[in-house]
Amino acid sequence: MWEYTDKVKEYFLNPRNVGEIEDPDGVGEEGSIACGDALKLSFKLDENKRIKEARFKTFGCASAIATASALTEIMKGKTLEEAEKITNQDIADYLGGLPREKMHCSVMGRQALDKAIANYRGVPGKAAEGQIVCECFGVTDKEIEQAVSENNLSTIEDVTDYTKAGGGCGNCHQAIQEIIDRVRALPKREVAAKPKLTNIQKIRMIEETLDREIRPSLRQDGGDIELIDVVGNRVMVATRGACATCQASEQTMKHFVEIKLRELVTPELVVEEVSQ
Amino acid sequence: MKTIYLDNNATTRVAPQVFEEILPYFSELYGNPSSMHSFGGQVGRKIRQAREQIASLIGASPDEVIFTSCGTESDNAAIRSALLAYPDRRHIVTSRVEHPAVRSLASFLATQGYRLTEAPVDNLGRLDMKRYEQSLTADTAIVSLMWANNETGVIFPVQEAAEMARKRGILFHTDAVQAVGKIPIDLRRTAIDMLSLSGHKLHAPKGIGALYVRKGTKFSSFLIGGHQEKGRRGGTENTAGIIGLGKACELAAQHMELENTRVKELRDRLENGLLSRIPNSRVNGDRTHRLPNTTSISFEFVEGEAILLLLDEFGICASSGSACTSGSLQPSHVLRAMGVPFTMAHGSIRFSLSIYNSEEEIDFVLEKMPGVIEKLRKLSPYWNVDETVCATG
Numbered sequence: 001m002w003e004y005t006d007k008v009k010e011y012f013l014n015p016r017n018v019g020e021i022e023d024p025d026g027v028g029e030e031g032s033i034a035c036g037d038a039l040k041l042s043f044k045l046d047e048n049k050r051i052k053e054a055r056f057k058t059f060g061c062a063s064a065i066a067t068a069s070a071l072t073e074i075m076k077g078k079t080l081e082e083a084e085k086i087t088n089q090d091i092a093d094y095l096g097g098l099p100r101e102k103m104h105c106s107v108m109g110r111q112a113l114d115k116a117i118a119n120y121r122g123v124p125g126k127a128a129e130g131q132i133v134c135e136c137f138g139v140t141d142k143e144i145e146q147a148v149s150e151n152n153l154s155t156i157e158d159v160t161d162y163t164k165a166g167g168g169c170g171n172c173h174q175a176i177q178e179i180i181d182r183v184r185a186l187p188k189r190e191v192a193a194k195p196k197l198t199n200i201q202k203i204r205m206i207e208e209t210l211d212r213e214i215r216p217s218l219r220q221d222g223g224d225i226e227l228i229d230v231v232g233n234r235v236m237v238a239t240r241g242a243c244a245t246c247q248a249s250e251q252t253m254k255h256f257v258e259i260k261l262r263e264l265v266t267p268e269l270v271v272e273e274v275s276q
Numbered sequence: 277m278k279t280i281y282l283d284n285n286a287t288t289r290v291a292p293q294v295f296e297e298i299l300p301y302f303s304e305l306y307g308n309p310s311s312m313h314s315f316g317g318q319v320g321r322k323i324r325q326a327r328e329q330i331a332s333l334i335g336a337s338p339d340e341v342i343f344t345s346c347g348t349e350s351d352n353a354a355i356r357s358a359l360l361a362y363p364d365r366r367h368i369v370t371s372r373v374e375h376p377a378v379r380s381l382a383s384f385l386a387t388q389g390y391r392l393t394e395a396p397v398d399n400l401g402r403l404d405m406k407r408y409e410q411s412l413t414a415d416t417a418i419v420s421l422m423w424a425n426n427e428t429g430v431i432f433p434v435q436e437a438a439e440m441a442r443k444r445g446i447l448f449h450t451d452a453v454q455a456v457g458k459i460p461i462d463l464r465r466t467a468i469d470m471l472s473l474s475g476h477k478l479h480a481p482k483g484i485g486a487l488y489v490r491k492g493t494k495f496s497s498f499l500i501g502g503h504q505e506k507g508r509r510g511g512t513e514n515t516a517g518i519i520g521l522g523k524a525c526e527l528a529a530q531h532m533e534l535e536n537t538r539v540k541e542l543r544d545r546l547e548n549g550l551l552s553r554i555p556n557s558r559v560n561g562d563r564t565h566r567l568p569n570t571t572s573i574s575f576e577f578v579e580g581e582a583i584l585l586l587l588d589e590f591g592i593c594a595s596s597g598s599a600c601t602s603g604s605l606q607p608s609h610v611l612r613a614m615g616v617p618f619t620m621a622h623g624s625i626r627f628s629l630s631i632y633n634s635e636e637e638i639d640f641v642l643e644k645m646p647g648v649i650e651k652l653r654k655l656s657p658y659w660n661v662d663e664t665v666c667a668t669g
Contacts, residue, residue: 002581012585018655033658034618036579036599036607040657057657059622061581061598065655137605160605167605 004062005096011066016073019055028115030108035137035164037064037105041112043075043120051075051083056112063102070094071109080117086110087150088162089216097220103162107147133175136168141179148183152213152260156180197266203230205265210237213260225257233268235261238275277591280637282546284477285426285454285570285628286595290520291479297523298481301516309513310504319515326522330486333525334452334471335462342487342505343518344498347453347474348377350487351420353498353509354449354470355381358418359390361447361494365417367391369446371403371432372613377472378420378451379609391415400562401430401614409440416446423455423471427597427610427626428561429570431459438467447493453477457528458535458567469493475517479630480524484517531631539629540568542638546627547571549642554649560597560616560624569629572597572611574620577659578652583625586648592641597624619658 004012024042031038037060046052054072058065071091075083088106092098098106118124130140147153147162156176160167166176197205207227218224224240237257258271281289307316309323327338344350355368355378370382372394379394386392395408403421412419419441424431434450441448449470455461456471457478463471470493475484489495489508501510551557556576575583580598587594597608599622606612607621616624627641653659 009585012582013589015655029657033577033622036605036618036622038657057655059577059656059658060579062585064579065582164605 002063002099002102004066004099007094007096008063008066008098011069011095012062015065015069017053017055017069018057020057021053021055026116026118026120028112028117028119030112030115031060032138033059036060037108039064039068039108039112041068041071041109041116043116045080045120049079051078051080060105061102063098064105064108066095067091067098067105067109068112071113075113080120083113084117086113087212088147089151089212093216097216100161100220103151104164107143107162111143133179134163134165134168134172137164139163139165141175144176144179145183148180149186154180154184199230202265203227206230206235206261206269209261209264210257213264214257217256228274233266233270235269235271236274237271239273280590280592280633280640282627282629282633282637282641283593283595284630285429285626287476287482288479288630289632290481291524291527293527294480294520294523298516298520301519305515309515310502322519322522323513323515326518326525329522329526330473333461333529334456334473334488335464336488337491339506340463340488340491342489342508343513343521344485344487344509345483345514346485347375347451347472347477348485349498350472350474350485351375351377351449351451352381353487354472354489355385355418355420356498357489357494357496358447358449358470359385360496362417365415367393367413367415367417369393369395369408369411369416369419371395371397371408371421373397373401373425373427373610374420374422375426375451375453377453378422382420395421397430397613399615401425401428401560401610402562402565403432403437405433405436408437412441412444412446414444416441416444418447418449420449420451423450423452423461424459424567424570425561425610426454427608428572428614429454429567429628430561431455431565431567433565434468435466438469442467442469454567454570457525457532458569460532463488463490475521475524478524478528480521481517484514484521486521534631536568539631539633542633542635543569543571543627543629545635546629546638546641547573549638550645553642553646557649558620560611560614560620570626571628572624572626574616575623575625575649576619577656578623578649580623580625582652583623583648586651587641587644590640590644592644595626595628597626598622 021042021044025045027042029040040057043051043054054075056068056072058068074094088110091106091109130142133141144163144165151162153159156166156173159165159176166173222241226238228236228238261269307319309316309320327341330341331338368382368390370378382392393411396404421432421434421437423434438448447469450468452471453474456473469490471488473486476482497508499510550573558574560572560574580596584596597611599605599607611621
């Protein structure tokens with residue numbers, strides 16, 4: 001049995017915003033009955049071009065239903081530019097996390113959203129450009145690339161959990177590995193684009209990186225991290241929850257947080273753990 | 277909330293009489309049956325009795341029964357033993373719908389220099405006997421076919437299949453984990469060389485299984501160690517488990533009639549009730565050659581895990597062959613081998629009953645199930661999209 005959070009169960013048992021909008025401004029469909037889950041997402045804008053109404057229909061398991069419902073809640077009130085920035089991790093976080101093997105449900109949500117926005121704008125969706133890599137589940141190289149870079153995936157198993165690619169016959173495993181290697185070898189553009197940071201910018205970027213890249217995985221293990229101070233290139237953090245008592249905590253600091261911050265903020269950073 | 281347990285092909289409750297029988301062997305009667313003192317010897321006597329009880333249920337003689345730890349161990353021991361017995365033969369024959377205990381082992385062996393043929397089934401899950409017979413060659417070391425399928429309950433004609441193998445001098449093993457205790461088995465009248473069974477599928481505890489090996493069959497032990505089981509399976513006996521399995525087999529023989537009358541009637545009541553109450557539903561598998569306790573029903577355009585979780589809210593326990601419950605991303609290999617369409621395969625639910633189920637429980641499921649399916653169909657983008665899409669009832 002899957003370990004679903006109470007919020008996933010709640011959104012599955014009492015889903016919000018079920019249905020299809022009549023005369024919608026944008027519609028996106030993702031998945032298929034053969035793949036085992038599918039989502040139809042529609043939205044309507046108000047006079048200020050903010051999403052007034054969002055509705056969904058889902059064929060799929062409990063987490064597919066819950067993530068689609070959560071997405072409609074997150075979308076509401078946002079402009080399309082804001083909605084575009086919703087990541088699959090945002091959807092998972094909204095529900096208090098998803099079992100790793102179910103992350104593909106959140107990715108399906110984000111893809112349907114991309115398609116719905118593209119449908120409104122009358123342009124082809126991002127995924128439409130790619131080449132199919134996984135024949136079993138019809139996943140393109142573009143979709144895999146996006147999942148790898150947005151969620152910092154490093155193994156084929158990760159890619160399968162997030163996109164389903166590679167979960168069928170396994171013939172595409174080599175191709176998936178090549179995409180992972182290619183994406184991970186790319187220098188991050190954010191770093192190159194901002195050579196000199198002000199202290200305020202640095203702190204903001206550290207906070208963002210902790211939020212986006214580090215907290216979600218720590219929280220999966222019941223832990224958390226807090227930024228205490230930044231002095232020059234010294235980043236003072238404190239661990240919370242399960243991390244605070246974990247033997248591997250120091251390891252976590254050095255190998256995970258520091259690498260991430262150096263990669264995404266600036267390479268000079270040194271992480272220090274303080275007890276506060 | 278009351279639990280309505282309709283997942284007996286997954287595991288069963290330990291019968292109260294079995295529980296009572298085994299309790300002393302966890303406490304005061306802890307002796308080792310191999311010991312020379314009478315304190316251990318009395319346990320040895322109970323084990324002899326258990327061996328007789330098991331042999332009696334399947335029409336074997338007691339020395340043809342080897343105790344193991346589970347059905348998977350029995351399957352592994354049988355197949356690996358046959359390969360060792362015929363080292364110059366490199367071919368294995370099974371079917372496409374075997375339990376992972378056979379299927380995964382056979383796939384592994386296929387990477388170790390063995391050739392594997394998986395005989396196909398038709399859309400009712402019936403073994404293609406012609407293709408099966410054609411697959412038997414002088415190079416075939418072992419055939420392993422399940423007696424009854426765990427997902428659909430479909431019964432294979434294993435006796436006929438075993439005769440085809442014997443005619444060609446090929447060892448025949450059957451995984452009878454789901455069949456033993458539910459349908460009459462008399463091995464004396466068959467050409468079956470080896471048979472696997474598992475305790476927890478017939479109201480004995482988990483952690484005990486048995487392998488029948490016909491007298492005169494070459495056998496090499498899977499676990500090499502002490503002289504237990506006449507050297508055919510080393511390791512100190514799971515005394516409580518063995519004694520429990522013996523008692524459970526004795527009870528199964530007494531309840532065989534009940535399984536094939538009352539349990540079957542309850543299953544049919546459930547199955548027919550669901551088919552008539554819920555549109556676009558159908559039974560997977562051959563309804564005529566089937567275990568009396570099992571039904572696999574597909575509900576079109578909805579997904580199995582979601583159905584199970586809604587049933588769970590009512591305390592109803594069942595299982596599904598959908599992708600999200602199979603531990604992989606594809607629906608069960610059994611339903612795929614049968615060519616069940618995707619619209620149906622993802623929404624398959626297996627109910628498996630036991631003698632402990634009541635009519636009230638079945639009626640409760642019949643009352644709740646239509647609402648569950650309707651709720652999910654209202655969420656499904658495929659429902660009502662094309663009302664002409666209609667399944668065979």
